[in-house]
Amino acid sequence: MKELVLGIDIGGTNTDFGLVDSDGKIMARGHLDTRQYPAAGSFVAALTEAVAKLLQKDKSFQLRGVGAGVPNANPFTGIVEDPPNLPWEGRVALREMLAEQLKVPAEISNDANAAAMGELLYGAGGSQNFVVITLGTGIGAGIVADGVLLQGRDGLAGEIGHMIAIPDGRLCNCGRKGCFERYASATGLKETMHELLSRPGARSLLSGSDPRNLSSKRIFEAAESGDPLANEAFDYTARIIGKVLADVAAILSPEKFFFLGGLANAGERLLKPAKSYFENALLFIHQNKIAFEISSLKDREAAILGSAALLWHKLRN
Amino acid sequence: MKELVLGIDIGGTNTDFGLVDSDGKIMARGHLDTRQYPAAGSFVAALTEAVAKLLQKDKSFQLRGVGAGVPNANPFTGIVEDPPNLPWEGRVALREMLAEQLKVPAEISNDANAAAMGELLYGAGGSQNFVVITLGTGIGAGIVADGVLLQGRDGLAGEIGHMIAIPDGRLCNCGRKGCFERYASATGLKETMHELLSRPGARSLLSGSDPRNLSSKRIFEAAESGDPLANEAFDYTARIIGKVLADVAAILSPEKFFFLGGLANAGERLLKPAKSYFENALLFIHQNKIAFEISSLKDREAAILGSAALLWHKLRN
Numbered sequence: 173m174k175e176l177v178l179g180i181d182i183g184g185t186n187t188d189f190g191l192v193d194s195d196g197k198i199m200a201r202g203h204l205d206t207r208q209y210p211a212a213g214s215f216v217a218a219l220t221e222a223v224a225k226l227l228q229k230d231k232s233f234q235l236r237g238v239g240a241g242v243p244n245a246n247p248f249t250g251i252v253e254d255p256p257n258l259p260w261e262g263r264v265a266l267r268e269m270l271a272e273q274l275k276v277p278a279e280i281s282n283d284a285n286a287a288a289m290g291e292l293l294y295g296a297g298g299s300q301n302f303v304v305i306t307l308g309t310g311i312g313a314g315i316v317a318d319g320v321l322l323q324g325r326d327g328l329a330g331e332i333g334h335m336i337a338i339p340d341g342r343l344c345n346c347g348r349k350g351c352f353e354r355y356a357s358a359t360g361l362k363e364t365m366h367e368l369l370s371r372p373g374a375r376s377l378l379s380g381s382d383p384r385n386l387s388s389k390r391i392f393e394a395a396e397s398g399d400p401l402a403n404e405a406f407d408y409t410a411r412i413i414g415k416v417l418a419d420v421a422a423i424l425s426p427e428k429f430f431f432l433g434g435l436a437n438a439g440e441r442l443l444k445p446a447k448s449y450f451e452n453a454l455l456f457i458h459q460n461k462i463a464f465e466i467s468s469l470k471d472r473e474a475a476i477l478g479s480a481a482l483l484w485h486k487l488r489n
Numbered sequence: 490m491k492e493l494v495l496g497i498d499i500g501g502t503n504t505d506f507g508l509v510d511s512d513g514k515i516m517a518r519g520h521l522d523t524r525q526y527p528a529a530g531s532f533v534a535a536l537t538e539a540v541a542k543l544l545q546k547d548k549s550f551q552l553r554g555v556g557a558g559v560p561n562a563n564p565f566t567g568i569v570e571d572p573p574n575l576p577w578e579g580r581v582a583l584r585e586m587l588a589e590q591l592k593v594p595a596e597i598s599n600d601a602n603a604a605a606m607g608e609l610l611y612g613a614g615g616s617q618n619f620v621v622i623t624l625g626t627g628i629g630a631g632i633v634a635d636g637v638l639l640q641g642r643d644g645l646a647g648e649i650g651h652m653i654a655i656p657d658g659r660l661c662n663c664g665r666k667g668c669f670e671r672y673a674s675a676t677g678l679k680e681t682m683h684e685l686l687s688r689p690g691a692r693s694l695l696s697g698s699d700p701r702n703l704s705s706k707r708i709f710e711a712a713e714s715g716d717p718l719a720n721e722a723f724d725y726t727a728r729i730i731g732k733v734l735a736d737v738a739a740i741l742s743p744e745k746f747f748f749l750g751g752l753a754n755a756g757e758r759l760l761k762p763a764k765s766y767f768e769n770a771l772l773f774i775h776q777n778k779i780a781f782e783i784s785s786l787k788d789r790e791a792a793i794l795g796s797a798a799l800l801w802h803k804l805r806n
């Protein structure tokens with residue numbers, strides 16, 4: 173028999189899932205359009221049906237458990253509460269629903285924590301003290317300390333995106349001002365670029381672009397082409413990443429920061445200057461001791477592997 | 490037999506030690522003048538002699554281990570490296586020296602981590618997720634996450650005192666600018682008071698004081714007497730504590746912050762406004778969920794109990 177865990181990455185638009193073996197190999201994959209299922213019940217029913225089909229592909233497949241990464245998931249209660257960008261309303265007992273329908277143990281967690289578990293089990297190069305940072309629409313972080321996921325009193329640890337990077341800075345969705353994710357996410361980079369383009373006399377390859385069409389990918393390409401303003405936008409983002417992560421390092425003393433998500437695709441263009449600002453901002457006891465790395469898990473796979481890792485980790489311990 | 494652990498609090502001026510039972514009761518105490526022993530070898534020899542005398546007081550006393558809280562202690566290597574304010578030079582293998590001389594297992598850690606272990610074993614009211622913050626000459630922090638001391642890759646986690654509170658602010662001993670401990674320690678409060686007194690036309694009960702004679706205790710007394718500038722100094726300190734700890738809470742999601750050390754003696758005068766600024770600065774998911782408390786362990790006892798707790802914790806697990 174081939175023992176497998178279902179890893180599910182539930183996003184506002186797409187839900188990707190896969191059957192993952194204990195070595196982190198995805199044996200079969202599937203997909204749902206999240207928006208087709210306005211209620212969690214119909215979503216779980218459709219998922220269960222799709223998974224049953226996947227399992228029929230190979231008679232040796234044996235489902236041992238299910239792990240789901242989803243925004244606002246509380247790993248202790250198993251409940252997802254008012255998830256942003258998802259159509260589900262109120263409190264959804266997702267862990268219980270998954271376990272009942274799929275008839276195996278289930279775990280849920282937010283996506284950044286799932287990514288950190290994926291890194292711990294299938295990446296990380298043996299590191300036991302690291303932080304996985306997802307630079308996407310927002311910023312999430314999963315913290316592993318001494319080989320254990322740091323969850324805090326309620327599973328809500330790791331909200332690095334809501335550290336204050338710039339006092340009285342940009343207004344955040346959380347209602348406060350100056351949050352890290354307003355600057356260092358893909359959204360933040362776009363806003364920085366928009367501000368730079370709005371300066372009188374600004375000249376850039378991106379001048380005249382409709383702000384709605386600005387993407388971190390286009391800004392990256394402009395920077396690669398030598399556009400000074402696009403480079404300035406990356407430099408500004410890098411400086412803020414360096415500064416905030418120096419504070420995070422003072423608290424956690426990690427070995428590594430792993431980066432994941434849309435903006436992490438900018439690679440060295442972002443991480444090289446960010447690392448340089450980080451070293452400059454760092455307390456001397458940490459200097460030249462903490463690595464910045466792109467996650468070894470591929471973006472789309474990372475979420476599936478990480479979600480499966482939530483359960484594999486439990487099965488092993 | 491009464492099983493005891495020796496807890497040692499090694500400071501630049503005073504070394505206090507005590508024999509602690511597994512319930513956290515100090516059965517006997519002793520003291521050394523740290524400055525009399527410029528070499529670690531002579532210090533440990535004097536300590537061993539003093540402890541032998543303590544043990545002779547009661548025939549039922551049985552030494553099971555020793556724990557020491559000391560600045561710059563690495564709990565993994567057992568080495569103390571260039572401890573600030575101590576006369577010892579270079580790398581001192583303190584854990585090994587203690588274990589050899591006292592012939593029992595030894596543990597060492599920095600003082601804030603020792604305080605956190607003391608809080609976990611003998612205080613904390615059952616909390617498994619908290620941060621102990623020592624507001625003394627500097628600021629230290631010991632973090633307990635899910636019932637385990639968070640140490641990071643090298644035992645140097647918890648340097649909350651070196652988070653940047655004010656960009657380009659006051660110069661810190663660490664060589665950087667704006668560190669939290671330059672504002673929210675006893676030293677920081679004195680500097681704030683000194684700045685306020687230096688303002689043109691400043692009127693205060695403390696006007697004309699020699700800056701060297703300003704103490705956090707005198708500033709506290711002036712504030713209690715209704716002195717507006719002394720109150721302003723506390724308010725400014727409280728605002729910075731609230732702001733920085735809101736960032737710490739975003740990362741760790743703790744249940745409680747415990748305060749210890751000289752400035753914590755100001756009690757509600759400091760903690761009440763600090764808590765109010767903290768709540769205002771906090772991400773909404775954490776609001777009204779995280780307590781500020783004065784440590785239940787008495788200042789001088791906390792260090793001894795905490796150091797003993799390093800070893801008691803190990804003996805129990």
